Amino acid sequence: MIGPLLKGMYTTLKYALKPPVTIQYPEVKRPVRYRFKGRHELKRYDNGLEKCIGCSLCAAACPADAIFVEAAENTDEERYSPGERYAKTYEINMLRCIFCGFCEDACPTQAIVLEHNYELSFYDRASAIYTKDMLIVDVPINGRPTPQKVEPGSFDRAIPVMEDPK
């Protein structure tokens, strides 16, 4: 009887002296893989303009019907994105999303990217709907917030060319 007991004690002692295998979440977070698909972010160009052109292709591609987009037209007075069209409303229902990344594939401007945040839990359903303000990344250091007032005629393409426009 004493034998197994000692064996148990030994094992305990052995692991007590080793570094722990568990992580103290939420104080400590485990790094994710580079291609991990977490919560979406809406990206901006370096000048602060939004990459999203409000084309709704993500919503069309989404197998879970989690995305809702309403578009509007940019003007030089109030410019959100370099093209003609931008997303006035952009919502993702995180309870519906299955993190398949189809939206990312569908996006013609690489505006939506599934990033590394996986901390998605809610007390009620309404707060699972992420609006555009919650999804969009901060304005880059040298950029200006949107809407921007720009020189008339400085953005005359329908869809920005894929590198940083102007």
Add this chain to the structure above:
Amino acid sequence: MSDLVTITIDGVEVNVPKGTLVVDAAKRIGNDIPVFCYHPKMTPVGMCRMCLVEIGLPVRDRATGELLRNPDGTPQINFGRNLQTACTVQVSPGMVVRTNTPFVREGREAIIEFILSSHPLDCPICDKGGECPLQNLTMAHGKGDTRMEFTDKMKLAKHVPLGELIYLDRERCIQCGRCVRFQDEVVDDPVLQFHNRGRSLEIVTMSDPGFDSYWSGNTTDICPVGALTTADFRFGARPWELTPVATLSPHGPAGSNMTFSTRIEAAAGGRTVIKRIMPRQHELVNEIWISDRDRFVHHFADAPERLTQPLLRKNGSLIPVSWDEALEFVAQKLKGFDGTAVAGLSGDRMSNEDFFLFQKLIRQGLKSNHIDLANGRLAGGDVVAQVGVVNDTTYDLPQRLGVGDAVLVVACDLHEEEPVWWLRARQAAKRGATLVTLNARPTRLDREAAFAIHYAPGTAVETIRRLLNAAKVEVEQSDDPIVAAAQALVKANNLTIFYGAEGITYEESDAIARLLGNLLLVKNGGSGHVGRVNNGLIPVWPHNNTQGAWDMGIHPAFEPGYKPVKTPGRNATAVYAGVANGEIRALYLMGADPVGDGLMDGRGQLKLLVVQELFLTQTAALADVVLPAQSWAEREGTFTSGERRVQRYYPAITPVGECRPDWQILAQMGERLGLGKAPFAASLVFRDLAKVVKPYKGMDYRSLAQVAKQWPDVGGEDLYYGGTAYENRSGLGQQWPITPPKEPFAVPDVEVPVPQGLTLMRIAALYTPGTLNRHTKLLAARLAQPTLLLHPQDAYALALQDGEPVTVAVNSGNVQATLRISEDAPVGLALIRAIPYQPGTAVAHITRVAEFASS
């Protein structure tokens, strides 16, 4: 039949009428030859070369004319060396077409590559993306890559307003010319044109204001790419997110078929809203076109001013109350009146179900026969029931008016009143029909008319009587246009007559309807013009469902189905008089604003005024109870067109506030007045109505929703003809049958006071500012402004200048208008536009504004 031609397309034989184009023949057997510039409603031009195919013809011996045959007996076919455009070649006997050979495929690939060489490929943000013929044909026939340099693409303006309504994206345009041709050929507003040549070719508008046409929206439907977009829908939603809901025009009497595209919007607080209106195909009604009024004037349905709750007057002001309280209040009050002191007046925009229950409430619930349209302008519903027009019953190439037929247009300006009918009359004339217009002034249709007869104001009845008499006799040749026109009309194979109420009174219009009915009955050697396809009378009613109001007995002398009433009640004029002198104590109004229209002078001596409305109109503001009704977009029902076609419309948007459909309000009121349980669906009201209203017998919601194959194919999955008009999947409606009269109509004598001196006549304008038009901000700049047209001679006599502001006495008030000197106004007749309705003609009192202010 001898006029059928047999050709072989990819090994499949097809029989088509002589003159059919190869593309259409192929489409008949489901072989979609790709097209861009071709449109079945327009003459082919062969501009885009997308429809290239191999066409072979049988070879004949030059000497004998015999078919040369192969050793196996089959005819020898000569295909020639080049591909040909299937859209410009007509079928001929023995023709063989190959649409799927490597040669053809290569040709298509090359054309797509060429078209895309200057196309921006901005499909992700293009409004057409998802329903775009260029997208589809590129997927189907394109090569998938290109030899062109992306950077070589033309960079052109992407935001060119052609007017407030339509925007052009120059980069996307593939220069098919459909828009230019539509404006020129179909609607005769050649305001678009090509400018420059080759790679710099562009579409420009040449009118001021830009793109000045009542049909501009249709170009966005037929544009095979997203080059033309409407300001209303631009970037509004992607086509695949929209839900189509079938509906009808709430404006004109033609009953144009339309489709709402709806979707839920966060911006509208999660409500379903109308994103755009598109035409819905109905070859017998509006084909695939709708006017801009039908397309853009829908915003009133979602206007913030809409009533949302029942209102009850307490201590002098209207307070929101519950439905129960409002209904109970009205029912209790109404019970306290004698039938002779109660009247019900209705507007003419409501559905048949509403009208039916309205007359039931007034006649059976309140025992009153004082029921009428609040604003009756045009009479003759009972005549139409006997000599109305008869439609064809096929939808695939129906019989249309053409050579040997005649169209008579009396006292109306179809272009301003019902553009769809204007188009029909014009096209009939283009095809060779004899068009006769009869009016006090020149109208736009005169351009196509063989006889444009202008009578002196006040002599309409007399003129038509002369026309009728001239039709009864045989005259070889006459210099009198009336006699000549009468002969042409009576000798025509088919005769369709439109009549309206421009410059004539209600009584005159009644006499005119009867005279025209008699004209249709005149045989004079022929078979008469009643009861045959494309023969008969079409009333140009002021609103979308005036016909339904007549059918449902919103008339002091007719019960539903034109059953005469034993003791006719008061008509609207007599009701207004009764309100003023205290003989009418309670008035129930549905969708009418007689105070705002200047017909009723305040509440008069009314004890009870109930108004059922969308908005707090001037009359509603005076009411004791205001009951908020749903607009046509929120509910279902049926309208009957001027051609007696009963058609359904469907609920599209979320009801506003607590609004209820009119029929439901009436039924719930009726329940409280002992008329039995309220039906719970519009279809049940229609079922009841079809039992009582004889001409509607046998119709129900299911039979009205039946569809048939129509030609051309539009709106299907294949997007064959590129139109984004919708296929009709929700019902073609049914035309109710006429009962031809045994005797000619007795024509009442009407006293027409002929005004002396300069006469004033109100003329119609499509965008007259009114409750509905005003809510479409897009049209604000196009709303017609009050304008007085004077002949130069009259203007000279009055010493008035062009552009001068003047004051004109209209009805009992004064209207300020801008003076335009124009030869469109006959000498002695001043025309006033864009003012509320005024019946008949009157002596013109015109004052210079400055003078008026000082006097």
